[in-house]
Structures are given as C-alpha cells and as structure tokens.
Amino acid sequence: MTYSALKEKQSLHNLPSFLLFCLVFFFQYTKEQAGEATKVAIDVGYRHIDCAFLYGNEVEVGRAINAKIADGTVKREDIFYTGKLWSNNQAPERVRPALESSLKDLGLDYMDLFLIHTPVEFKPGDNLFPKDENGKVIFHNTDIRDTWKAMEACKDAGLVRSIGVSNFNSKQLELILNAPGLKYKPVCNQVECHIFLNQSKLLEFCKSKDIVLVGYSVLGSSRVEGWIDKNLPYVLENPVVIEVAKKVGRSAAQVAMRYLLQRGIVVLAKSFTAERIKQNFQLFDFQLSDEDMQRVDGVNKNMRYLSIDRYVGALSACGEICRIIG
Numbered sequence: 126m127t128y129s130a131l132k133e134k135q136s137l138h139n140l141p142s143f144l145l146f147c148l149v150f151f152f153q154y155t156k157e158q159a160g161e162a163t164k165v166a167i168d169v170g171y172r173h174i175d176c177a178f179l180y181g182n183e184v185e186v187g188r189a190i191n192a193k194i195a196d197g198t199v200k201r202e203d204i205f206y207t208g209k210l211w212s213n214n215q216a217p218e219r220v221r222p223a224l225e226s227s228l229k230d231l232g233l234d235y236m237d238l239f240l241i242h243t244p245v246e247f248k249p250g251d252n253l254f255p256k257d258e259n260g261k262v263i264f265h266n267t268d269i270r271d272t273w274k275a276m277e278a279c280k281d282a283g284l285v286r287s288i289g290v291s292n293f294n295s296k297q298l299e300l301i302l303n304a305p306g307l308k309y310k311p312v313c314n315q316v317e318c319h320i321f322l323n324q325s326k327l328l329e330f331c332k333s334k335d336i337v338l339v340g341y342s343v344l345g346s347s348r349v350e351g352w353i354d355k356n357l358p359y360v361l362e363n364p365v366v367i368e369v370a371k372k373v374g375r376s377a378a379q380v381a382m383r384y385l386l387q388r389g390i391v392v393l394a395k396s397f398t399a400e401r402i403k404q405n406f407q408l409f410d411f412q413l414s415d416e417d418m419q420r421v422d423g424v425n426k427n428m429r430y431l432s433i434d435r436y437v438g439a440l441s442a443c444g445e446i447c448r449i450i451g
C-alpha cells in the first residue's frame with residue numbers, strides 16, 4: 126500500500142501525530158508515563174503513534190495500545206503505529222530480528238510503518254552506542270541500499286505495511302530511489318522541521334518523488350539540557366508566531382503546527398500533559414491566511430536544534446556525520 130493510500134485510510138495528514146519520548150527523556154519521564162500518555166492520546170482521538178526501539182518504551186506503549194483495543198476504544202486497524210530501526214541494526218541480517226523484537230515488545234503482529242531511524246550506521250551488535258577505548262562511537266558502513274532491501278523483505282513478510290526513512294537528505298534518498306531492483310520506495314522521510322528549519326528544499330524534493338515529509342521537533346523540541354543549545358531561539362517564543370496566534374485566537378503551538386500542516390507536512394507533536402495533548406489536536410477548525418503563512422515563512426533561518434553529534438554524544442567522532450544528516 127502506498128503512503129498516499131495510507132494517508133487517505135488513516136487521515137494521517139489530518140491528524141497531528143502523537144510522538145512518544147525518546148532516550149533523551151529518560152531523565153524526565155518514566156516509561157509508565159509514556160503508556161499513560163498513549164492512552165490519553167488515543168482517547169482524545171490521535172491514531173498515529175510514533176515511537177522507536179531506541180526510546181525504550183515500546184513495551185509500555187504497546188500495552189497501552191492493546192488496552193485501548195481491549196476496552197473497545199479503537200480497533201487495531203484504526204491505529205497507525207510507526208517504529209524505527211536503530212543504527213546498530215542496519216546490517217541486513219539484523220533488520221528483521223530487530224523488527225520482530227520490537228513487535229514482541231509491543232504485543233503487535235505488524236507495524237504500520239517502519240523507518241530506518243538515521244542514515245548513520247554504528248557497529249553491528251547489541252550495543253546501541255558502541256564505543257572504542259577512547260569513548261568514541263564506532264561507525265560502520267553497510268551499504269544503506271542493502272539495509273533497504275532487508276526492509277523490503279520485512280514488508281513482503283507482512284511484518285510491516287509500509288517502510289520509510291528518517292533524517293535522510295535528498296542525496297541519501299536518491300541513493301535508495303535509484304537502487305537497482307528497487308521494489309518499494311520510502312513512503313516518508315521523518316526529519317526535524319519547524320518554523321526555523323522549514324525544510325522547503327527537502328519538502329519540494331520529497332513531493333516530487335511522492336515521499337511524505339514528516340516533521341519532528343515542530344514545537345521547538347523538548348529543550349533537554351545537554352541535548353540542545355538553550356541559547357537558540359525557541360519556536361513558541363517567536364514574536365511572529367505569537368502575533369499570528371493572538372490574531373487567530375490560538376496558541377503559539379497550534380500556529381506552529383498549522384503552518385506545517387498547510388504546507389503538506391505530517392506533524393508529530395510530543396506531550397505528556399493531558400491538556401496539551403488535547404490542545405495539540407485542535408488544528409483542523411482554523412486556517413492561516415496566505416499573508417500569515419508568508420509571515421511565518423519569513424522566520425526560517427535553516428536552524429537545527431538536534432544534531433547527530435549531540436544525539437550520539439560523540440562530538441569529536443562525527444564531524445562528517447553532521448553534514449550528512451537531512
């Protein structure tokens with residue numbers, strides 16, 4: 126099934142997706158809170174749950190989804206679950222076992238969407254962040270097209286309905302799109318995207334290839350100490366966004382997300398606060414005018430909150446890697 130068909134089926138473009146916390150939030154939230162937030166989100170009406178093996182909470186999230194299926198709130202086919210293949214599992218023979226392990230944790234028979242989490246590969250093995258004796262992350266160089274073939278095989282085996290990528294730039298996408306014998310195109314590319322990094326070039330490229338761009342950190346990220354530079358401007362404090370929000374009678378968060386939705390971007394928004402989970406769902410009963418869209422567009426500065434060096438905590442090891450992340 127194509128992602129377009131999925132979008133139609135799941136109204137993915139019309140649902141802000143509920144993004145669950147990743148590794149960086151271990152210090153702030155418990156896994157149980159992730160489960161509770163998942164239940165709140167499903168009750169509110171969210172149907173797309175974006176998660177990953179790396180986040181370490183697939184057991185709790187799967188339990189919450191299954192509880193909501195068991196109590197009759199939703200059926201399995203109403204839920205659109207996205208999972209991700211972490212960088213230690215890109216060797217082709219590790220892809221299916223990684224997916225099966227996630228499915229077992231989740232208590233699900235299949236995922237709706239499975240993504241290669243980043244184009245960067247670490248040394249294959251069970252260590253999520255393999256490091257050498259100097260504490261530097263050990264990278265590896267499986268041809269990403271071979272990883273992709275293994276992803277295709279997972280789809281053929283019925284373990285996942287659609288496959289895609291995350292943090293890819295256009296060159297990396299082209300590598301897969303032009304791979305000899307390509308069976309399935311990536312249906313989406315999940316990347317950092319917000320008013321300060323509006324990804325207009327990558328969006329144009331993705332649209333031209335019928336690849337959906339999915340945005341994360343749309344609210345300006347969770348601003349976790351040590352993971353982002355707190356001196357960077359914050360989406361929700363941007364004067365233009367605040368002014369437009371006042372004008373349309375909405376919150377800054379709603380305007381920041383609505384701006385992306387109107388450009389055809391799928392929006393992921395993470396919150397563990399029930400009131401915000403509800404607020405972030407109220408995006409479909411208002412519109413930004415062309416003039417307001419242009420004003421928000423003018424805020425772009427190609428500024429990134431998350432870089433792979435911070436992400437893997439291997440600043441000295443990944444000068445090259447930073448340049449290839451989408």
Ligand SMILES: NC(=O)c1ccc[n+]([C@@H]2O[C@H](COP(=O)([O-])OP(=O)(O)OC[C@H]3O[C@@H](n4cnc5c(N)ncnc54)[C@H](OP(=O)(O)O)[C@@H]3O)[C@@H](O)[C@H]2O)c1
Pocket residue numbers: 144145146147175242291292315316341342343344345346347348361376378379393394395396397398401402404405431
């Ligand atoms: N694919 C990838 O490689 C990748 C990379 C990085 C991150 N991600 C994913 O992106 C997710 C979220 O990204 P992010 O942390 O950068 O998040 P974000 O969605 O931009 O921001 C989340 C932060 O905004 C707050 N928030 C939510 N709704 C709000 C509202 N209406 N008003 C004010 N504040 C609000 C949340 O606080 P409360 O929770 O307290 O409400 C949280 O602190 C991560 O959990 C991870 O899953 C993916």
